[in-house]
Amino acid sequence: MTHHGAGLRKLKVPSQLIDQLKIDYRDAELTGADRAMLDYAVKLTREPHRISRQDIDTLHKAGFSESAILDICQVAAYFNFVNRLADGLGVELENYWQEEDLLPPPE
Template sequence: MAALAADHTEARLDEADRAMLDYAARLTLAPGEIAETDVAPLKTHGFDDLAIHDICAITGYYAFVNRLADGLGVELEHGKG
């Protein structure tokens, strides 16, 4: 998990998981540049249109929630206990 959090490209993942995370990272960092060539590896690794939609929606939602929280100055709660 630590390797995933630090840099997914360095984590030991199967190829389908790497393709999914590569797409999510590109969508996060360069959303206006997403093209069919970014989606093709997902299809190659067995993701159907619904799964690709879900990956895109979850990635977009996560970005939205984080930007909303940042914009409102919401601070993260740390573990209680």
């Protein structure tokens, strides 16, 4: 999450929400749709064999289209792949990914 915080700041996401997301998204002040999306991504990451039609239905009920659900699935799966590849090869985060180095300049 370290290098994602800086990107969220650039998008003007409130610092309090970023801090909440860093600790545990389940305790963050999120919309129902955002929470459903993150719940799905976590389940896809931790227990992909348990994804069911009910999970897709939950995303539909949260307002996501088929196309958006495909995007959510592809992004989560891609980052799972990349992270597992990096972990499997022992790749470490470079120093330039430290969050303070990525903060946007003061306005």
